Amino acid sequence: MQAHARTRFFQWASLVGGALATSAAGAQEAAKDNQPVIIEYIAHACFRVTSPSGKQVLIDPYASRVWLGYDFPPGVRADTVLISHPHYDHDGGESQGRAVPWPSKTLILRQPGTNQLGDMTVVGYAGKHADPWGKEFGQINTIWLLKVGGLRIVHLGDNGPLTEGTAGAIGHVDVLMMPIDSQFHILKADQIAAIRAQLSPAVLIPMHYRHDDLEASPGKPEQLGGIDEWAKQESGVRYLGSFKQEFSVGALPRKPEVVIFKHSPLVKPPHDPEAEEK
Numbered sequence: 501m502q503a504h505a506r507t508r509f510f511q512w513a514s515l516v517g518g519a520l521a522t523s524a525a526g527a528q529e530a531a532k533d534n535q536p537v538i539i540e541y542i543a544h545a546c547f548r549v550t551s552p553s554g555k556q557v558l559i560d561p562y563a564s565r566v567w568l569g570y571d572f573p574p575g576v577r578a579d580t581v582l583i584s585h586p587h588y589d590h591d592g593g594e595s596q597g598r599a600v601p602w603p604s605k606t607l608i609l610r611q612p613g614t615n616q617l618g619d620m621t622v623v624g625y626a627g628k629h630a631d632p633w634g635k636e637f638g639q640i641n642t643i644w645l646l647k648v649g650g651l652r653i654v655h656l657g658d659n660g661p662l663t664e665g666t667a668g669a670i671g672h673v674d675v676l677m678m679p680i681d682s683q684f685h686i687l688k689a690d691q692i693a694a695i696r697a698q699l700s701p702a703v704l705i706p707m708h709y710r711h712d713d714l715e716a717s718p719g720k721p722e723q724l725g726g727i728d729e730w731a732k733q734e735s736g737v738r739y740l741g742s743f744k745q746e747f748s749v750g751a752l753p754r755k756p757e758v759v760i761f762k763h764s765p766l767v768k769p770p771h772d773p774e775a776e777e778k
């Protein structure tokens with residue numbers, strides 16, 4: 501046996517020995533809590549999360565070409581859709597009576613409460629939409645906590661500052677999806693800082709910002725900035741080369757990271773007849 505082969509054998513033997521020493525139930529529990537969860541970014545505030553067993557939730561799908569200049573891609577599968585609040589850029593256009601981008605039999609969750617979806621527990625907390633918007637529906641905003649694969653993943657919707665009570669109820673957060681853009685459309689800089697301090701996520705995923713490559717005119721959508729100007733001021737920023745990333749408890753960063761996804765390649769820039777004529 502060569503030296504490196506021997507080392508590898510001992511590593512293998514100690515792994516096997518360690519696993520045998522653990523009780524079967526304990527090992528199963530540990531394995532269950534360290535399985536990869538897939539997060540995909542569609543665009544704007546919309547993500548799809550896939551559990552280790554393949555359960556899928558779609559969070560805050562937007563309506564095509566309302567405020568945002570691009571379409572919601574057809575055929576995005578999900579077992580359940582989570583909606584934070586009834587605004588067109590979060591509810592698929594449902595509250596405006598538009599054709600929603602999910603099949604009619606899909607389970608839709610809007611209200612606070614706890615739901616078990618296979619190997620994923622989804623908990624909604626009653627929050628409040630950031631000022632000054634959403635007065636027409638009482639500024640309700642459900643914050644979603646997904647407990648999956650041992651991770652605690654939170655999507656804030658368009659929530660404003662968190663009360664101590666809400667932050668305490670949410671508890672420990674590993675991955676946080678939060679509305680951030682360089683014009684501070686939803687949350688101001690100090691409010692972003694306060695929520696980060698309250699929840700201290702290992703991974704912060706910005707959302708709800710302008711996608712330059714998907715917008716035809718520079719002034720649109722109104723009052724919504726991009727993410728790069730904001731990210732420049734931050735440390736620990738990682739730009740992903742993909743719209744899809746696996747997360748697991750064992751692979752969480754030791755130092756907090758800001759992870760910026762690409763939007764899904766299924767979301768295309770709008771067709772521009774003028775550009776094609778040239």
Ligand SMILES: [Zn+2]
Pocket residue numbers: 545587589590658708
């Ligand atoms: Zn919004």
